[in-house]
Amino acid sequence: MGAPDGVKQNPKMAGSNLIDCVPQSGMCPVACRDCFYNRPGWYAGEEREPVVPNAREAEAKIVRINSGHDSNIEKMHVLEVAARYPHHFYNTSIPDVRFFDAPVVVTINRDEETDPCLPEQVRGELARIMYVRFRLSPSNLGRAADAVRAWAGQHSIPVVLTYMAYYTHEPPILTEGERFGLEHDGLSGDPYIWKVRTANEYWCASSSFIASTHRLLERGAPGLVLTCGTSTSSLCRDCGNCELLYYRTVLQIGERYRRPPSTSARGDG
Numbered sequence: 001m002g003a004p005d006g007v008k009q010n011p012k013m014a015g016s017n018l019i020d021c022v023p024q025s026g027m028c029p030v031a032c033r034d035c036f037y038n039r040p041g042w043y044a045g046e047e048r049e050p051v052v053p054n055a056r057e058a059e060a061k062i063v064r065i066n067s068g069h070d071s072n073i074e075k076m077h078v079l080e081v082a083a084r085y086p087h088h089f090y091n092t093s094i095p096d097v098r099f100f101d102a103p104v105v106v107t108i109n110r111d112e113e114t115d116p117c118l119p120e121q122v123r124g125e126l127a128r129i130m131y132v133r134f135r136l137s138p139s140n141l142g143r144a145a146d147a148v149r150a151w152a153g154q155h156s157i158p159v160v161l162t163y164m165a166y167y168t169h170e171p172p173i174l175t176e177g178e179r180f181g182l183e184h185d186g187l188s189g190d191p192y193i194w195k196v197r198t199a200n201e202y203w204c205a206s207s208s209f210i211a212s213t214h215r216l217l218e219r220g221a222p223g224l225v226l227t228c229g230t231s232t233s234s235l236c237r238d239c240g241n242c243e244l245l246y247y248r249t250v251l252q253i254g255e256r257y258r259r260p261p262s263t264s265a266r267g268d269g
Protein backbone atom coordinates (compact mmCIF):
# COMPACT_ATOMS: atom_id res chain seq x y z
CA MET A 1 0.00 0.00 0.00
CA GLY A 2 1.53 3.34 -0.91
CA ALA A 3 0.81 7.04 -0.69
CA PRO A 4 0.47 8.94 -4.01
CA ASP A 5 4.22 9.61 -4.11
CA GLY A 6 5.01 5.96 -3.44
CA VAL A 7 6.01 6.00 0.24
CA LYS A 8 5.09 2.68 1.80
CA GLN A 9 2.72 2.78 4.70
CA ASN A 10 1.63 0.21 7.20
CA PRO A 11 -1.91 -0.96 6.36
CA LYS A 12 -2.53 -1.56 10.07
CA MET A 13 -2.42 2.22 10.59
CA ALA A 14 -4.54 3.27 7.62
CA GLY A 15 -7.19 5.76 8.66
CA SER A 16 -5.63 6.38 12.09
CA ASN A 17 -3.58 9.30 13.43
CA LEU A 18 -0.44 7.18 13.44
CA ILE A 19 2.21 6.65 10.78
CA ASP A 20 5.23 4.36 10.82
CA CYS A 21 8.85 5.35 10.45
CA VAL A 22 11.70 2.83 10.33
CA PRO A 23 15.01 4.72 10.15
CA GLN A 24 17.27 1.67 9.84
CA SER A 25 17.69 -0.72 6.94
CA GLY A 26 17.94 -4.50 7.05
CA MET A 27 16.34 -7.06 9.31
CA CYS A 28 16.01 -6.24 13.00
CA PRO A 29 18.81 -8.16 14.73
CA VAL A 30 16.82 -8.45 17.97
CA ALA A 31 14.58 -10.97 16.17
CA CYS A 32 11.73 -11.33 18.67
CA ARG A 33 10.18 -14.76 18.32
CA ASP A 34 7.60 -14.91 15.51
CA CYS A 35 7.75 -11.14 15.01
CA PHE A 36 5.34 -10.51 12.16
CA TYR A 37 7.49 -7.68 10.85
CA ASN A 38 10.33 -10.12 10.27
CA ARG A 39 8.32 -12.49 8.13
CA PRO A 40 8.14 -12.43 4.34
CA GLY A 41 5.31 -10.15 3.23
CA TRP A 42 6.28 -7.20 5.42
CA TYR A 43 4.42 -4.20 4.06
CA ALA A 44 7.54 -2.19 3.24
CA GLY A 45 9.07 -4.82 0.96
CA GLU A 46 11.73 -7.48 1.15
CA GLU A 47 14.58 -5.02 0.42
CA ARG A 48 14.22 -3.78 4.01
CA GLU A 49 14.98 -0.19 3.07
CA PRO A 50 14.26 2.55 5.64
CA VAL A 51 10.67 3.84 5.73
CA VAL A 52 10.79 7.57 6.43
CA PRO A 53 7.61 9.57 5.78
CA ASN A 54 8.08 13.09 4.51
CA ALA A 55 6.72 16.18 6.28
CA ARG A 56 3.48 16.18 4.29
CA GLU A 57 2.78 12.51 5.00
CA ALA A 58 3.55 12.91 8.69
CA GLU A 59 1.64 16.17 9.07
CA ALA A 60 -0.77 16.05 12.04
CA LYS A 61 0.25 12.45 12.73
CA ILE A 62 2.00 10.78 15.63
CA VAL A 63 5.01 9.01 14.16
CA ARG A 64 5.74 5.57 15.54
CA ILE A 65 9.47 5.11 15.33
CA ASN A 66 10.21 1.49 14.61
CA SER A 67 7.77 -1.26 14.18
CA GLY A 68 10.01 -3.44 12.03
CA HIS A 69 13.22 -2.60 13.88
CA ASP A 70 14.39 -1.53 17.35
CA SER A 71 14.98 2.06 18.42
CA ASN A 72 17.95 1.09 20.59
CA ILE A 73 19.80 -0.17 17.52
CA GLU A 74 21.77 2.59 15.73
CA LYS A 75 20.29 4.86 18.38
CA MET A 76 21.93 8.14 17.37
CA HIS A 77 20.68 7.71 13.82
CA VAL A 78 17.20 6.86 15.10
CA LEU A 79 17.15 9.99 17.30
CA GLU A 80 18.28 12.19 14.43
CA VAL A 81 15.56 10.92 12.09
CA ALA A 82 12.88 11.15 14.80
CA ALA A 83 13.79 14.77 15.61
CA ARG A 84 12.17 15.99 12.38
CA TYR A 85 8.70 14.96 13.58
CA PRO A 86 6.89 17.17 16.13
CA HIS A 87 5.04 14.17 17.57
CA HIS A 88 6.71 10.79 17.80
CA PHE A 89 7.31 7.87 20.09
CA TYR A 90 9.77 5.01 20.05
CA ASN A 91 9.46 1.24 20.12
CA THR A 92 12.15 -0.98 21.57
CA SER A 93 12.46 -4.42 23.10
CA ILE A 94 15.76 -3.51 24.78
CA PRO A 95 14.98 -2.20 28.29
CA ASP A 96 16.93 1.04 27.96
CA VAL A 97 14.97 4.30 27.71
CA ARG A 98 17.92 6.63 28.31
CA PHE A 99 18.42 9.49 25.82
CA PHE A 100 15.04 9.11 24.13
CA ASP A 101 13.46 12.56 23.74
CA ALA A 102 9.86 11.32 23.64
CA PRO A 103 7.64 8.52 25.00
CA VAL A 104 8.84 4.94 24.59
CA VAL A 105 7.00 1.65 24.23
CA VAL A 106 9.01 -1.25 25.66
CA THR A 107 8.28 -4.82 24.64
CA ILE A 108 8.99 -6.76 27.80
CA ASN A 109 9.05 -10.30 26.42
CA ARG A 110 10.87 -10.89 23.15
CA ASP A 111 10.20 -14.57 23.61
CA GLU A 112 6.83 -15.35 25.16
CA GLU A 113 8.20 -18.49 26.78
CA THR A 114 10.66 -16.66 29.01
CA ASP A 115 10.08 -14.37 31.97
CA PRO A 116 9.28 -10.76 31.04
CA CYS A 117 11.57 -7.89 31.87
CA LEU A 118 10.69 -6.16 35.17
CA PRO A 119 10.63 -2.41 35.94
CA GLU A 120 13.84 -2.59 37.98
CA GLN A 121 15.70 -3.95 34.97
CA VAL A 122 15.03 -0.84 32.89
CA ARG A 123 17.82 1.67 32.42
CA GLY A 124 16.44 5.21 32.54
CA GLU A 125 13.31 6.99 33.68
CA LEU A 126 10.19 4.81 33.97
CA ALA A 127 7.92 7.87 33.52
CA ARG A 128 9.05 8.00 29.89
CA ILE A 129 7.47 4.61 29.23
CA MET A 130 4.18 5.09 27.43
CA TYR A 131 3.22 1.47 27.95
CA VAL A 132 4.83 -1.91 28.01
CA ARG A 133 3.90 -4.45 25.41
CA PHE A 134 3.37 -8.01 26.55
CA ARG A 135 3.30 -10.67 23.84
CA LEU A 136 0.51 -12.95 24.98
CA SER A 137 -0.06 -16.56 23.98
CA PRO A 138 -2.02 -19.50 25.41
CA SER A 139 1.19 -20.62 27.12
CA ASN A 140 2.12 -17.54 29.13
CA LEU A 141 -1.00 -16.40 30.99
CA GLY A 142 0.76 -16.78 34.35
CA ARG A 143 3.68 -14.66 33.20
CA ALA A 144 1.21 -12.05 31.90
CA ALA A 145 -0.45 -11.87 35.32
CA ASP A 146 3.00 -11.36 36.91
CA ALA A 147 3.78 -8.59 34.41
CA VAL A 148 0.47 -6.84 35.11
CA ARG A 149 1.21 -6.90 38.85
CA ALA A 150 4.76 -5.58 38.43
CA TRP A 151 4.16 -2.86 35.82
CA ALA A 152 0.55 -1.74 36.12
CA GLY A 153 -0.09 -2.73 39.73
CA GLN A 154 3.10 -1.34 41.23
CA HIS A 155 4.06 1.46 38.80
CA SER A 156 0.78 2.40 37.04
CA ILE A 157 2.41 1.78 33.68
CA PRO A 158 -0.21 0.40 31.25
CA VAL A 159 0.29 -3.09 29.89
CA VAL A 160 -0.87 -3.59 26.32
CA LEU A 161 -1.47 -7.20 25.41
CA THR A 162 -0.31 -8.07 21.92
CA TYR A 163 -1.62 -11.44 20.91
CA MET A 164 0.96 -13.68 19.34
CA ALA A 165 0.22 -14.67 15.77
CA TYR A 166 2.02 -17.77 14.54
CA TYR A 167 3.23 -18.62 11.11
CA THR A 168 6.21 -20.91 11.75
CA HIS A 169 4.30 -23.43 13.89
CA GLU A 170 0.91 -24.11 15.40
CA PRO A 171 -0.06 -22.11 18.50
CA PRO A 172 0.52 -23.57 21.96
CA ILE A 173 -2.51 -24.98 23.71
CA LEU A 174 -4.15 -23.99 27.00
CA THR A 175 -3.93 -26.29 29.97
CA GLU A 176 -7.24 -27.83 30.99
CA GLY A 177 -7.32 -25.65 34.12
CA GLU A 178 -6.66 -22.44 32.19
CA ARG A 179 -9.30 -23.31 29.63
CA PHE A 180 -11.80 -23.98 32.40
CA GLY A 181 -10.99 -20.64 34.04
CA LEU A 182 -11.23 -18.69 30.80
CA GLU A 183 -14.57 -20.26 29.97
CA HIS A 184 -15.92 -18.45 33.03
CA ASP A 185 -14.67 -15.24 31.41
CA GLY A 186 -16.41 -16.01 28.12
CA LEU A 187 -14.02 -18.21 26.14
CA SER A 188 -15.80 -20.43 23.65
CA GLY A 189 -14.45 -22.46 20.74
CA ASP A 190 -10.81 -22.63 19.67
CA PRO A 191 -8.52 -19.93 21.11
CA TYR A 192 -6.66 -19.69 17.79
CA ILE A 193 -7.88 -19.73 14.20
CA TRP A 194 -6.05 -19.54 10.84
CA LYS A 195 -6.97 -16.32 9.04
CA VAL A 196 -5.69 -13.17 7.36
CA ARG A 197 -4.69 -10.49 9.85
CA THR A 198 -4.04 -7.06 8.33
CA ALA A 199 -2.08 -8.36 5.32
CA ASN A 200 -0.89 -11.94 5.85
CA GLU A 201 -2.26 -15.28 6.99
CA TYR A 202 -1.45 -16.51 10.51
CA TRP A 203 -2.76 -18.51 13.39
CA CYS A 204 -4.54 -15.64 15.19
CA ALA A 205 -6.17 -15.32 18.59
CA SER A 206 -9.95 -15.68 18.35
CA SER A 207 -12.22 -12.84 19.47
CA SER A 208 -13.34 -14.80 22.50
CA PHE A 209 -9.76 -15.65 23.52
CA ILE A 210 -8.87 -11.94 23.34
CA ALA A 211 -11.95 -10.82 25.26
CA SER A 212 -11.71 -13.53 27.93
CA THR A 213 -7.97 -13.13 28.60
CA HIS A 214 -8.34 -9.36 28.75
CA ARG A 215 -11.19 -9.73 31.24
CA LEU A 216 -9.09 -12.11 33.34
CA LEU A 217 -5.87 -10.08 33.33
CA GLU A 218 -7.52 -6.71 33.78
CA ARG A 219 -8.60 -7.72 37.26
CA GLY A 220 -4.94 -7.35 38.29
CA ALA A 221 -4.97 -3.61 37.47
CA PRO A 222 -8.35 -2.29 36.33
CA GLY A 223 -8.09 0.28 33.53
CA LEU A 224 -4.39 -0.33 32.98
CA VAL A 225 -4.53 -3.52 30.95
CA LEU A 226 -5.39 -2.94 27.30
CA THR A 227 -5.24 -4.92 24.09
CA CYS A 228 -3.45 -4.04 20.87
CA GLY A 229 -6.50 -3.69 18.65
CA THR A 230 -9.94 -4.79 19.75
CA SER A 231 -11.30 -8.31 20.05
CA THR A 232 -12.63 -8.01 16.50
CA SER A 233 -10.13 -5.71 14.76
CA SER A 234 -6.36 -5.42 14.64
CA LEU A 235 -6.52 -1.97 13.06
CA CYS A 236 -5.24 1.12 14.87
CA ARG A 237 -8.23 3.21 13.80
CA ASP A 238 -10.51 0.85 15.74
CA CYS A 239 -8.25 0.89 18.81
CA GLY A 240 -6.77 4.31 19.59
CA ASN A 241 -4.61 3.15 22.51
CA CYS A 242 -1.31 4.50 21.16
CA GLU A 243 -2.73 7.95 20.54
CA LEU A 244 -4.34 8.12 23.98
CA LEU A 245 -1.29 6.83 25.82
CA TYR A 246 1.09 9.02 23.82
CA TYR A 247 -0.65 12.20 25.00
CA ARG A 248 -1.00 10.83 28.53
CA THR A 249 2.77 10.29 28.67
CA VAL A 250 3.61 13.67 27.13
CA LEU A 251 1.52 15.33 29.85
CA GLN A 252 3.19 13.16 32.47
CA ILE A 253 6.75 13.96 31.49
CA GLY A 254 5.90 17.63 30.90
CA GLU A 255 8.80 19.93 30.23
CA ARG A 256 11.21 17.02 30.03
CA TYR A 257 9.55 16.09 26.75
CA ARG A 258 11.85 17.04 23.92
CA ARG A 259 14.93 17.40 26.06
CA PRO A 260 17.65 17.16 23.42
CA PRO A 261 19.34 13.78 23.48
CA SER A 262 22.81 13.69 24.93
CA THR A 263 25.59 13.34 22.42
CA SER A 264 26.86 10.40 24.43
CA ALA A 265 23.81 8.35 23.37
CA ARG A 266 24.91 5.05 22.02
CA GLY A 267 23.02 2.11 20.57
CA ASP A 268 23.29 -1.37 21.95
CA GLY A 269 23.87 -2.86 18.58
Ligand code: SF4
Pocket residue numbers: 160227228229234235236237239240241242243
Ligand atom coordinates in the same frame (compact mmCIF):
# COMPACT_ATOMS: atom_id res chain seq x y z
S1 SF4 B 1 -2.22 -0.56 20.56
FE1 SF4 B 1 -3.86 0.02 19.12
S2 SF4 B 1 -3.18 1.95 18.23
FE2 SF4 B 1 -1.37 0.95 19.15
S3 SF4 B 1 -0.40 -0.29 17.52
FE3 SF4 B 1 -1.87 -1.65 18.61
S4 SF4 B 1 -3.77 -1.44 17.39
FE4 SF4 B 1 -2.48 0.31 16.85
